[in-house]
Amino acid sequence: MDIKDPSWKERAPIIFDVALIVLTAAALIAVFVSGSDNLDMAIAGLSFMGLIPVAISAVKSLIQRQLSVDLLASIALGFSLLAQEWRSAAFITLMLAFARIFEEITSARAKRTIQSLMKYHVERVRVQIGETVKDVHIRDVRPGDLVIVDAGDRMPVDGTVVSGDAQVDESSLTGESDLVEKKAGDRVYTATVNESGSLVVKTEKVGPDTTLARMIALVEEASRAKNKAERAADRFTQWYIFLSLVAAGTMYAFGLSAREILAVLLVVCADDIAVAIPLAFTAAISRAAHRGVIVKGSAAFEQLAKMKYVLTDKTGTLTRGKPKVTGLHAYDPFTEAKVLELAMMGASESRHAVSRAIAEYGAAKGLAIHAPHELEEISGQGVKFSHDTDVMFLGRASFMERERIHIPDNAKNDIAAEKSAGRGIAVLAMNGKVAGVISYVDELRPRVKEIIAETKGYGVLEWHMLTGDNEPAAAAVAGELGITHFHANMTPESKVEFIRRFEREHDPAVVGYIGDGVNDAAALALADVTIAMGGIGADAAIEAADITIMKDQLGRLPEAMAIARRVMSVMRQNFGIWAITNIVGLALVAVGIPGWLSPLGPVGAATYNFLTDFIPIGNALRAGRMKRVSNK
DSSP: OOOOOHHHHHHHHHHHHHHHHHHHHHHHOOOOOHHOTHHHHHHHHHHHHHHHHHHHHHHHHTTTTOOHHHHHHHHHHHHHTTOOHHHHHHHHHHHHHHHHHHHHHHHHHHHHHHHHHHHHHEEEEEEEEEEEEEEGGGGGGTTTTEEEOOOOOOOOEEEEEEEEEEEEOOHHHHHOOOOEETTTOOOOOTEEEEEEEEEEEEEEGGGGGGGGHHHHHHHHHHHHHHOOOHHHHHHHHHHHHHHHHHHHHHHHHTTTHHHHHHHHHHHHHHHHHHHHHHHHHHHHHHHHHTTTEEOOOHHHHHHHHHHEEEEEEEETTBSOOOEEEEEEEEEETTHHHHHHHHHHHHHTTTTSSSHHHHHHHHTTTTOOOOOOEEEEEEETTTEEEETEEEEEEOOHHHHHHHTTTTTOOOHHHHHHHHHHOOEEEEEEEEEEEEEEEEEEEEOBBBTHHHHHHHHHHHHHOOEEEEEEEEEHHHHHHHHTTTOOEEEOOOOOHHHHHHHHHHHHHHSSSEEEEEOOOOOOHHHTSSSSEEEESOOOOOOOHHHHOEEEEEEOOTTTHHHHHHHHHHHHHHHHHHHHHHHHHHHHHHHHHHHOTTTTTOOHHHHHHHHHHEEEEEEEEHHHHGGOOOOOOOOO
16 A cells, blocks of 8 residues: 655645635735725636635535535625625635635545555565575565564564564554564564564565554545534534525515625635534544554544443453463373373464463473364364364363363362462363363453543443453452453353343443454444454454554553543534634624624625634644543
8 A cells, every 4th residue: 555645636726725825815915005906806816716616616516416615605705706895705715715725634634644654664675585585575575475674674564473582663553652572473563663683574464454554544434434423514514504595595685785695694604614523533533543543433433432331351451361370280090291281282273362371381381282183263162172083172161061071079179269269260171071170360451440440530330341251250350440340251142142232221322342352353343332452463353343452551542532522522612613603703794893893794704704714623623632631
């Protein structure tokens, strides 16, 4: 995916508007300073030039059976020219040219975000082929190729480290400046920087399939998408324009002069609100992207700002998702070493966090991993695998029962003891007989309790923890975090059913779901607003979630909520500003300020509209200027 410099054709409209503003402003200043009418024809010519793009836009909207702000503006500008209100026409021209420039800013903000990501694009790559190293173009790199990344280089691909150690800066994707240590077996991503060390990376994704490219596509899509509030604003604008035109016709029927009607039309042109609303959301989306939070559109912000209930997975969300094995029980005729060896075989091809913990535990004891001949992973339950003629199962106690494997009393006692201590368990069975029980714990993420409290400061009423852990283990975690609602022994299927039921029972309140983006794809597709944790490299998260936190940092959730509430507040403020300025403007046109200012004519009305346009637009830009996020 390449972003090229704008062509002359793309630059032409903005150059035209800038030139129009400069020339019109210079002509107006000269007229006011000299008091002469010698430049009236020049102003008329400039205003006529300014009418052309507005009229074209209005006609295009009419062809699509839509009433746009440009229709009202072109009528006002056209009447100003016909009535020879040259200075009024000049201010309308300035107003419309500035509006078009701010519209360009709206789209340019998203493009700048994309360009800031695309600047990390690498074109030349060093590929290891056997004993030789070859310099190739990035488009010639294929999955499976071994890429060399030295200190100071940017990662050209998404892949897995084959050899080497390095400190990597992932801030371009995650917004987090701390360096991340990478070694053999770790994942690395396009656009991140190798700050020290040297790596050999096995390519998994390249070009449009990489995490970087997916982020760029999401930012582009989000900037184009409209939420309910924006669509409502569009509908309001169409009705507003229709009523304004009806009101103008009514005023004419009651004998008001063309000059008075023109002044009213100039006051009520709604070009400022038409630009300010999308500009605010684009600024907020860009702000979030720079913090490593990808928001799929303004609709997600709208829902996040109103979120009242949070349903959350535990592993990988409230905890680090990196459990550690704490103990092992073996039953005759199996030894602890044999149980661990077999468990490592079952864990070898599973991506589940507990499987990784078992593999690491065995590796630390110096045991080698033997690959199974066949392996089947059953989501939310465990794995079934075989080696030679032996058939084995590794997973939940309920998984053993489902497979009709008898659990002896001594194993049941060990399982009960581990569960009562708040530890998770994995049962290993071989050829229909329980061989051992492995216990593990998962470390809580830092500051989770404080983060939950922060979200409640933004309007969240309850957190509900959904976990596959047993009741005592779930209660221990929930108690430590201050979560009063927890639901244990849940499978992926029961989570989906729970979310559906919960949403029905709490409608119309907004329900959010937080998952780790790997095992929660189905759940992430259901709630009103869904947040995926650690979405960096997780395709399921990027596809299914409304909001993706690219790094495993739950603290970014209250930040995103703050941005969401801020942009919704800015939007409401802008409607209020627009209403107040219109009321004041119409009053000035009707009666002026008794004893001080006579009623405004077309020139005064155009000047007033021109100056007040900057208030909501400037306010909209505040949505992307949050130096510090707080709920205070």
